[in-house]
Amino acid sequence: MAEVYGQLAFDFDELAREEARAQVDQWRDAPLHFTSEYYSPHELEEAFAHWTFLNGNFDSYRRSHMWHRGIAHEQQTVLGDHSGEMFSADLRSDRGHLGPGELLAQMICEPCDWHVITADENAAVEAWHDHALPGWRALPVVPAQIKVRHESGLTTVAKTWIAERYPADMQVHGAPIITERSPVGTRHVPSYSPWGGYDLSSTALDTPAAPRGSSRTVRRELPDFAGPRPCVTSDRGRGLGD
Numbered sequence: 001m002a003e004v005y006g007q008l009a010f011d012f013d014e015l016a017r018e019e020a021r022a023q024v025d026q027w028r029d030a031p032l033h034f035t036s037e038y039y040s041p042h043e044l045e046e047a048f049a050h051w052t053f054l055n056g057n058f059d060s061y062r063r064s065h066m067w068h069r070g071i072a073h074e075q076q077t078v079l080g081d082h083s084g085e086m087f088s089a090d091l092r093s094d095r096g097h098l099g100p101g102e103l104l105a106q107m108i109c110e111p112c113d114w115h116v117i118t119a120d121e122n123a124a125v126e127a128w129h130d131h132a133l134p135g136w137r138a139l140p141v142v143p144a145q146i147k148v149r150h151e152s153g154l155t156t157v158a159k160t161w162i163a164e165r166y167p168a169d170m171q172v173h174g175a176p177i178i179t180e181r182s183p184v185g186t187r188h189v190p191s192y193s194p195w196g197g198y199d200l201s202s203t204a205l206d207t208p209a210a211p212r213g214s215s216r217t218v219r220r221e222l223p224d225f226a227g228p229r230p231c232v233t234s235d236r237g238r239g240l241g242d
């Protein structure tokens with residue numbers, strides 16, 4: 001009986017799929033292929049789900065070239081009136097062929113209809129912080145001598161160090177910290193700050209951490225960011241910075 005039911009369920013799915021394929025021209029939401037236009041996280045998710053419904057899950061990132069949630073970035077970072085969400089798109093071709101592109105990152109701030117598309121996940125994270133929290137580049141860098149995390153989260157020594165040195169108005173929900181890393185640990189990690197924001201690698205800045213024992217760390221303003229530039233930005237309407 002279960003087998004018969006399973007067969008029926010399968011047939012209904014197939015029927016719905018056939019119908020959806022026949023009506024694909026009428027799809028009016030986010031496109032069922034790569035796009036650099038702004039769409040909300042929900043619109044991108046709906047479109048990708050529809051593509052996999054039509055075409056199956058196998059190798060769907062690479063076959064569709066569509067925006068999907070990054071594996072390590074399923075959450076959103078809410079910071080004041082902003083909300084950062086990360087997506088990826090795989091424009092690489094199959095092995096052995098010349099690819100149409102590369103692995104792209106997109107960070108979206110839905111309350112502002114803002115997004116940025118970059119060739120590098122870190123650059124997208126940094127661009128979103130520029131958008132949501134001007135001044136973050138002048139935050140003190142937690143030096144490598146301070147052990148920042150253990151198994152159960154941030155260490156007491158790190159929390160104390162940060163609480164004493166970070167400006168009060170930067171110690172808010174969703175705000176980032178900047179930590180000095182080993183040469184290989186350069187990824188910006190979401191939800192690892194004491195306030196649920198990013199733990200940004202100091203490689204985001206062109207400045208080293210302060211020498212050991214120094215009570216003041218990097219406070220220098222960094223108006224001219226020399227790092228990777230976003231290749232696409234847009235903020236549709238709504239007067240940013242109002």
Ligand SMILES: [Zn+2]
Nearest residue numbers: 082083109112
């Ligand atoms: Zn925003």
